[in-house]
Amino acid sequence: MYQERYDVIVVGSGPGGFPAAVAAARRGMKVLVLERNPFLGGLLASGLPLLAFIDRSGRQVVKGFAEEFIIRLREVGGATEHIPVPIQNSITYVNMSWARIMINEMLREEHVDTMVYAELSEMLMEGDRVKGVKVFSRGESYTFYTETVIDGTGDASCAYKAGARCEKGENLQPPTLTFDVENIDIEKFCEYVRTHPETIKLPETFKGISQQAEDFGADKTFATMCFFDLIEQAREAGDFTLPRNMIDFTHQKNTDRGFFNVTRAINTDVSELEDYNRAEDICEHQIFEIMRFLRKYCPGFKNCTLGQMMPYLGARESRRIAGKKTLTSDILKELPVPDDSVALTGYNVDIHGQTSGIMTMIPIPHAIGIPYGCLIPEKIEGLIMSGRTISVDQTIFGMTRIMSACMAVGEAAGTAAAIACKKGILPSGIDVKELRRELIEQGAVVS
Ligand SMILES: Cc1cc2nc3c(=O)[nH]c(=O)nc-3n(C[C@H](O)[C@H](O)[C@H](O)COP(=O)(O)OP(=O)(O)OC[C@H]3O[C@@H](n4cnc5c(N)ncnc54)[C@H](O)[C@@H]3O)c2cc1C
Known part of the structure; x- marks a missing residue:
C-alpha cells in the first residue's frame, strides 16, 4: 500500500x-x-x-554499491568481471x-x-x-x-x-537503438581482422587509441569498432547510407553473438516529442540496412540473425x-x-x-x-x-x-x-x- x-x-x-x-x-x-x-x-x-569501472591507469575507480550490485549479479551468472579493453578502458557485461x-x-x-x-x-x-x-x-x-x-x-x-x-548542449549526442546479432561465425570475423588490419584502424577522431588483432578471438570477450573499409565499399555501391563510418559491437567469449551499438538518429533532440518519435522510427529502419550490410559484406556474418533489441530508444x-x-x-x-x-x-x-x-x-x-x-x-x-x-x-x-x-x-x-x-x-x-x-x-x- x-x-x-x-x-x-x-x-x-x-x-x-x-x-x-x-x-x-x-x-x-x-x-x-x-x-x-x-x-x-x-x-x-x-x-x-557498463564501462570504465577501471580507468585508463588500471585503477578500479568505481566500487561501493555499484560493485556490490555487480557481485550480486555475478553470483547468479548475470555479470562478467570488469574486463580491460583498449577503447573503453574496461567493460562489464550484464x-x-x-x-x-x-x-x-x-x-x-x-x-x-x-x-x-x-x-x-x-x-x-x-x-x-x-x-x-x-x-x-x-x-x-x-x-x-x-x-x-x-x-x-x-x-x-x-x-x-x-x-x-x-x-x-549545442549539438546533442544522437539517440540509438541497440540490438543483438546472433549466429555470427566469430572465428571467421577474427581471421578477417588478422588479415585485414585496416578494418579496425581507428581514425584521427580517436586521438591515438588503437586496437590490436591479437585482442580478438572466439574465446575472448572484446569490444570493437570495425569494418571501416567495408563501409566505404558499401557506401560507394549505394548499400550503406547510415551516418556511421564503422560498426561498433561487443562480443562475449564463447558465444556466437554480438551486441551492436550502430544506429544513430542524427539531428534529433529526444527531449522534444516529435523528435523522439522520429528517432525511434529512424533507428528501427536503420536496423534493416545494417543487417543487409552485415550479411552481404562482412566475413563471418553471412548467416547472422537479428536477436533482441533494446526495449526502448536510448537517449544519450x-x-x-x-x-x-x-x-x-x-x-x-x-x-x-x-x-x-x-x-x-x-x-x-x-x-x-x-x-x-x-x-x-x-x-x-x-x-x-x-x-x-x-x-x-x-x-x-x-x-x-x-x-x-x-x-x-x-x-x-x-x-x-x-x-x-x-x-x-x-x-x-x-x-x-x-x-x-x-x-x-x-x-x-x-x-x-x-x-x-x-x-x-x-x-x-x-x-
Ligand atoms: C544508446 C546508448 C548507448 C550507451 N552505451 C553505454 C555503454 O555501453 N556503457 C555505459 O556505461 N553507458 C552507456 N550509455 C550511457 C548510459 O546508459 C546513460 O548515460 C545512463 O544510463 C544514464 O543513467 P540515468 O539513470 O541518468 O538515466 P537512464 O538510464 O535513462 O534512466 C532514467 C530512468 O528514468 C525514467 N524516467 C524518465 N523520465 C521519467 C519521468 N518523467 N517519470 C518517471 N520516470 C522517468 C526512465 O524510464 C528510466 O528508467 C549509453 C547510452 C545510450 C543511450
Missing part, C-alpha cells in the same frame, strides 16, 4: 535512480521509486555493458533480465516502495522548495508528498518542472542542470579529484557527433572527481540530481554519462538525501565531509 508521504522520492530507476533509493533506504529512510517504464532499471536493464530482476530484489530487500507505469506530471513546489510530486499512471493521477526528491530521470525532468535552470543526451558547481573542460589539463568529490568517473571523453554521427574519443589518463555541488541545482531546494543530469559541460558529459559513474553518483545522492532528512536540513546544506566519510564506509571511491 502506498503512503501519502515519503522521506525520499526517487523519480527514475536507472543507474542514477536505483542506487540512490537503496542508499537512502539503508539509512532508515522510507523511499518511493517512481518509474514510467513498465519495469525498473532504465538503461541499466537494457543490455548495455544480462538484461538478471539486471532487472536484481534491481527489483535489492529494492525489495530495503523495503523501498516502487511504482512502474508512473510518469512524473508535476512537481509540487512552495516557492523554490520541493514539497512533492504528481504522477500519472494507467489513467489516474497520484500525489505524493516529500521534502526530498532525487531526479534520476536522465532528462532532468524533475528539475525542469521545478523551474531549475537547465542546459542542453538531453537536459542537464546548472548546479552549485559545474565541471567544465578546463579540468582536462589537471584531471583533479577535489576534496569535495563524492564519486569518480574513469572514462574517456566520448562524443557521438550529432550532425555527422562520427565518434570522437579523447583518452583520459586517469579518473576525475565529481564534486557534490554538481548534484545540487543552483536555486531549487530539496532536489538532488543523479545519473547523467548532473552539472557538467558537454565535453565532461562525455565522461560522466557512463553507467558506472551514474551509479556512483546515485549512491552519493541517496546517502546525501538521508543525511539531510535525518538532520532536518536541506540537501544543499549538508556537511560534504560527513557525506564522504559515509561513502568511504560503504566502500565507495571518492579520492
Whole structure:
C-alpha cells in the first residue's frame, strides 16, 4: 500500500535512480521509486555493458554499491568481471533480465516502495522548495508528498518542472537503438581482422587509441569498432547510407553473438516529442540496412540473425542542470579529484557527433572527481540530481554519462538525501565531509 508521504522520492530507476533509493533506504529512510517504464532499471536493464569501472591507469575507480550490485549479479551468472579493453578502458557485461530482476530484489530487500507505469506530471513546489510530486499512471493521477526528491530521470525532468535552470548542449549526442546479432561465425570475423588490419584502424577522431588483432578471438570477450573499409565499399555501391563510418559491437567469449551499438538518429533532440518519435522510427529502419550490410559484406556474418533489441530508444543526451558547481573542460589539463568529490568517473571523453554521427574519443589518463555541488541545482531546494543530469559541460558529459559513474553518483545522492532528512536540513546544506566519510564506509571511491 502506498503512503501519502515519503522521506525520499526517487523519480527514475536507472543507474542514477536505483542506487540512490537503496542508499537512502539503508539509512532508515522510507523511499518511493517512481518509474514510467513498465519495469525498473532504465538503461541499466537494457543490455548495455557498463564501462570504465577501471580507468585508463588500471585503477578500479568505481566500487561501493555499484560493485556490490555487480557481485550480486555475478553470483547468479548475470555479470562478467570488469574486463580491460583498449577503447573503453574496461567493460562489464550484464544480462538484461538478471539486471532487472536484481534491481527489483535489492529494492525489495530495503523495503523501498516502487511504482512502474508512473510518469512524473508535476512537481509540487512552495516557492523554490520541493514539497512533492504528481504522477500519472494507467489513467489516474497520484500525489505524493516529500521534502526530498532525487531526479534520476536522465532528462532532468524533475528539475525542469521545478523551474531549475537547465542546459542542453549545442549539438546533442544522437539517440540509438541497440540490438543483438546472433549466429555470427566469430572465428571467421577474427581471421578477417588478422588479415585485414585496416578494418579496425581507428581514425584521427580517436586521438591515438588503437586496437590490436591479437585482442580478438572466439574465446575472448572484446569490444570493437570495425569494418571501416567495408563501409566505404558499401557506401560507394549505394548499400550503406547510415551516418556511421564503422560498426561498433561487443562480443562475449564463447558465444556466437554480438551486441551492436550502430544506429544513430542524427539531428534529433529526444527531449522534444516529435523528435523522439522520429528517432525511434529512424533507428528501427536503420536496423534493416545494417543487417543487409552485415550479411552481404562482412566475413563471418553471412548467416547472422537479428536477436533482441533494446526495449526502448536510448537517449544519450538531453537536459542537464546548472548546479552549485559545474565541471567544465578546463579540468582536462589537471584531471583533479577535489576534496569535495563524492564519486569518480574513469572514462574517456566520448562524443557521438550529432550532425555527422562520427565518434570522437579523447583518452583520459586517469579518473576525475565529481564534486557534490554538481548534484545540487543552483536555486531549487530539496532536489538532488543523479545519473547523467548532473552539472557538467558537454565535453565532461562525455565522461560522466557512463553507467558506472551514474551509479556512483546515485549512491552519493541517496546517502546525501538521508543525511539531510535525518538532520532536518536541506540537501544543499549538508556537511560534504560527513557525506564522504559515509561513502568511504560503504566502500565507495571518492579520492
Ligand atoms: C544508446 C546508448 C548507448 C550507451 N552505451 C553505454 C555503454 O555501453 N556503457 C555505459 O556505461 N553507458 C552507456 N550509455 C550511457 C548510459 O546508459 C546513460 O548515460 C545512463 O544510463 C544514464 O543513467 P540515468 O539513470 O541518468 O538515466 P537512464 O538510464 O535513462 O534512466 C532514467 C530512468 O528514468 C525514467 N524516467 C524518465 N523520465 C521519467 C519521468 N518523467 N517519470 C518517471 N520516470 C522517468 C526512465 O524510464 C528510466 O528508467 C549509453 C547510452 C545510450 C543511450
